[in-house]
Amino acid sequence: MLLGPRWERTIVVCVFFSLIHFPSLHSFISDPDFRAQLVGYFKMALPLKKISHLSCFKDFRRRLNHLSPEMSLKNEEQNDLSPKDSVKGNDQYRAPSGIHVEHEEESRNDFWQFESSNLFRHPRIHLEPQEKSDNNFKKFVIKKLEKSCQCSSTKAKNTIFGFLPVLQWLPKYDLKKNILGDMMSGLIVGILLVPQSIAYSLLAGQEPIYGLYTSFFASLIYFILGTSRHISVGIFGILCLMIGEVVDRELYIAGYDTVHAASNESSLVNQMSNKTCDRSCYAITVGSTVTFVAGVYQVAMGFFQVGFVSVYLSDALLGGFVTGASFTILTSQVKYLLGLSLPRSGGVGSLITTWIHIFRNIHKTNICDLITSLLCLLVLLPTKELNERFKSKLKAPIPVELFVVVAATLASHFGKLSEKYGTSIAGHIPTGFMPPKAPDWNLIPRVAVDAIAIAIIGFAITVSLSEMFAKKHGYTVKANQEMYAIGFCNIIPSFFHSFTTSAALAKTLVKESTGCQTQVSGVMTALVLLLVLLVIAPLFFSLQKSVLGVITIVNLRGALCKFKDLPQMWRISRMDTVIWFVTMLSSALISTEIGLLTGVCFSMFCVILRTQKPKASLLGLVEDSEVFESMSAYKNLQAKSGIKIFRFVAPLYYVNKEYFKSVLYKKTLNPVLVKAAQRKAAKKKIKRETVTLSGIQDEVSVQLSYDPLEFHTIVIDCSAIQFLDTAGIHTLKEVRRDYEAIGIQVLLAQCNPSVRDSLARGEYCKKDEENLLFYSVYEAMTFAEDSQNQKERYVPNGPSFSSD
Numbered sequence: 001m002l003l004g005p006r007w008e009r010t011i012v013v014c015v016f017f018s019l020i021h022f023p024s025l026h027s028f029i030s031d032p033d034f035r036a037q038l039v040g041y042f043k044m045a046l047p048l049k050k051i052s053h054l055s056c057f058k059d060f061r062r063r064l065n066h067l068s069p070e071m072s073l074k075n076e077e078q079n080d081l082s083p084k085d086s087v088k089g090n091d092q093y094r095a096p097s098g099i100h101v102e103h104e105e106e107s108r109n110d111f112w113q114f115e116s117s118n119l120f121r122h123p124r125i126h127l128e129p130q131e132k133s134d135n136n137f138k139k140f141v142i143k144k145l146e147k148s149c150q151c152s153s154t155k156a157k158n159t160i161f162g163f164l165p166v167l168q169w170l171p172k173y174d175l176k177k178n179i180l181g182d183m184m185s186g187l188i189v190g191i192l193l194v195p196q197s198i199a200y201s202l203l204a205g206q207e208p209i210y211g212l213y214t215s216f217f218a219s220l221i222y223f224i225l226g227t228s229r230h231i232s233v234g235i236f237g238i239l240c241l242m243i244g245e246v247v248d249r250e251l252y253i254a255g256y257d258t259v260h261a262a263s264n265e266s267s268l269v270n271q272m273s274n275k276t277c278d279r280s281c282y283a284i285t286v287g288s289t290v291t292f293v294a295g296v297y298q299v300a301m302g303f304f305q306v307g308f309v310s311v312y313l314s315d316a317l318l319g320g321f322v323t324g325a326s327f328t329i330l331t332s333q334v335k336y337l338l339g340l341s342l343p344r345s346g347g348v349g350s351l352i353t354t355w356i357h358i359f360r361n362i363h364k365t366n367i368c369d370l371i372t373s374l375l376c377l378l379v380l381l382p383t384k385e386l387n388e389r390f391k392s393k394l395k396a397p398i399p400v401e402l403f404v405v406v407a408a409t410l411a412s413h414f415g416k417l418s419e420k421y422g423t424s425i426a427g428h429i430p431t432g433f434m435p436p437k438a439p440d441w442n443l444i445p446r447v448a449v450d451a452i453a454i455a456i457i458g459f460a461i462t463v464s465l466s467e468m469f470a471k472k473h474g475y476t477v478k479a480n481q482e483m484y485a486i487g488f489c490n491i492i493p494s495f496f497h498s499f500t501t502s503a504a505l506a507k508t509l510v511k512e513s514t515g516c517q518t519q520v521s522g523v524m525t526a527l528v529l530l531l532v533l534l535v536i537a538p539l540f541f542s543l544q545k546s547v548l549g550v551i552t553i554v555n556l557r558g559a560l561c562k563f564k565d566l567p568q569m570w571r572i573s574r575m576d577t578v579i580w581f582v583t584m585l586s587s588a589l590i591s592t593e594i595g596l597l598t599g600v601c602f603s604m605f606c607v608i609l610r611t612q613k614p615k616a617s618l619l620g621l622v623e624d625s626e627v628f629e630s631m632s633a634y635k636n637l638q639a640k641s642g643i644k645i646f647r648f649v650a651p652l653y654y655v656n657k658e659y660f661k662s663v664l665y666k667k668t669l670n671p672v673l674v675k676a677a678q679r680k681a682a683k684k685k686i687k688r689e690t691v692t693l694s695g696i697q698d699e700v701s702v703q704l705s706y707d708p709l710e711f712h713t714i715v716i717d718c719s720a721i722q723f724l725d726t727a728g729i730h731t732l733k734e735v736r737r738d739y740e741a742i743g744i745q746v747l748l749a750q751c752n753p754s755v756r757d758s759l760a761r762g763e764y765c766k767k768d769e770e771n772l773l774f775y776s777v778y779e780a781m782t783f784a785e786d787s788q789n790q791k792e793r794y795v796p797n798g799p800s801f802s803s804d
Helices: 005-021 023-029 032-045 055-067 069-078 101-108 137-149 153-163 166-172 175-203 208-225 237-254 279-303 306-312 315-338 350-360 367-389 400-415 417-421 441-473 479-491 505-513 520-540 545-554 557-572 574-589 592-612 657-667 671-692 726-740 753-761 767-772 777-794
Strands: 616-621 628-630 643-648 700-703 713-717 745-749 800-803
Touching: 153 166, 153 479, 166 208, 175 208, 175 237, 175 400, 175 505, 175 520, 175 545, 208 479, 208 520, 237 279, 237 441, 279 441, 279 479, 306 592, 315 350, 315 367, 315 441, 315 505, 315 545, 315 557, 315 574, 315 592, 350 574, 367 400, 367 417, 367 545, 400 417, 400 545, 441 479, 441 505, 441 592, 505 545, 505 557, 557 574, 574 592, 616 657, 616 777, 643 657, 643 777, 657 726, 671 726, 713 777, 726 745, 726 753, 745 767, 745 777
Parallel strands: 643 713, 713 745
Antiparallel strands: 616 628, 616 643, 700 800
16 A cells, blocks of 8 residues: 555544444445455554454454354364354353363464553553763763863852852942931941940950950951841850850860959960960950851851751741740840849750749849830830831831930930949940951860851851841842851951851841841941940940840840731641741740751651651542542542552652551552461362362362452552652562552552652563553553453453362
């Protein structure tokens, strides 16, 4: 013929259906010559195994046998069957017990045996995989090195701009839109940093001026290197406590008297450095050295791009951490509101310890500080609410904190509140800068381990806060660049008598709530600190600490109001709500750094828990479609007779492999128990036959016919299985082996390329068994139905006995 094979097959199909559905053409079939030509052309034009399962072809075969008895007789003779054994009008026969396997194999080679394919119903999908790229590790490393070592003006520009983000955003700075908010927030944070730097310097075992140095340099350096617009980098209480512990230990080892306050001088000689250095000098040397090592660690983490760990800080985790840390900050400020002189508690359980100290000393409350705090609260809270409610109409928030600070300072100075009522004030702040000094290199081996924890906590707090505020205000931060920024905020200031810094939650909240727009506010903060260091330190001498405490607490209201969002969070995700509570409670009751670590670990545990016992269900077919969905979730789904379709919604790996087997056996049947029952029944049957055969112990081979099972095929929908490990592959092999032992075939459908590669490497299928993997569930279901039809046609039913 001149037509191509595809057109020839199309013509054959048309002729085929015409002969079946038009009775007027049946006379042609009775013609032996036409029938012989038709049979020959079928052999040539169509693969014989492509149409046997079709009911219409079975009808065609029945009509041929009916119209041509000699052909039917010929087929029966080839199979050693007499005409009386043939069931007329039915294409399915039941083989007698005397037929052997050889006869069945011969019958499968008959022309009318087309039982192994499904061309017309649902053709198999065949995809050609892409050629895999060469994964040679040596070539990969060489390629990366070549790419890294290439130098061009564009690459140099991108590298410089990436390392110095200020070069990117500063030229685009909108002066009219942002300057007012940046100035206000920078001024307020700068004013807050003055007394806090003094107080936290004492926690670190340092002179007050060193705390001011630390906050000044950190604000300036982060302006150049940082990517977050809102966080305030400077002195932080937790890190100051950790630095103080190292300083106290090294002072004790060096022979200094650690009983006296840090401000007291000592004339002892530091034998470690062979230089004359008093206690204050050696304390800042230790603090600077620890800071330098911690900064090196942070820069190294940024260089090796360990910043990806920030993705493990989920929204629920960050929210719980901020709220828990807010309770700690609030607790630390209560003593200033009451005018109590209490030691600052640090470490595990500091919140509870602080409240115990507060209640034990509540009778010592300074009435003047308490009244001042209440008055400031009455002014700040309503004004903050007005700022929040009318923020869309106000060009800039009302700088109520600045007004309160100025008014309180004037009242304290002219009213002489400190002299008359003993209120706690900021006090004298030294001015001027000291010459730079390098860290003590001999101390590095002794403080290297301490610096690891300080570096990790400083990075975690900085990244978590920057991620949180970036998400809140709709921009992105680079975690690796944040590592560089916070690292150099420690390395460079360590040469200028400073100690470790990081982002601080309380000051960040103040900064954000007072209208901060960009990093320019950090420059304003640095300018305020510079003015304090050089000129106007005496002006803040009379500023009450209770006023600063009130400002800090009022700016925590946003984090504390997160409790109102809990009902909605519970409705959306109960797991996220639990993560929020665990992180919040651990951050508040244990400690801030341990709380953050606990939140990360618990969040990862929840992810593992979700995959350990995921959802699994049986699927049903949506009417008039090829879509399968969970029968437990939707109604009116069609369950195919003899086929169970199972979906497992999680990766299959060592954690959930036993759960996969148990839930699969529960929703279908346990093949191990079925096999054991079959063996038990077989033993009883053999024993009964040997006893009842005329009392003679003859060997009898018995082929048992067990009660038919409810289904013959299990299709596992692998669309939700992202990956397999070795345990998962072994589990699939074991499940398939157990089910095949009782006559149930297991098919896998919708495996992604990763799962297919894992199955291939794990030798799940042999070369002649690749047809057990399907690209769709519907394709697998169709194959299962066809294969079962083939078995019902050629596998003998009923028991067969043969005695030797």
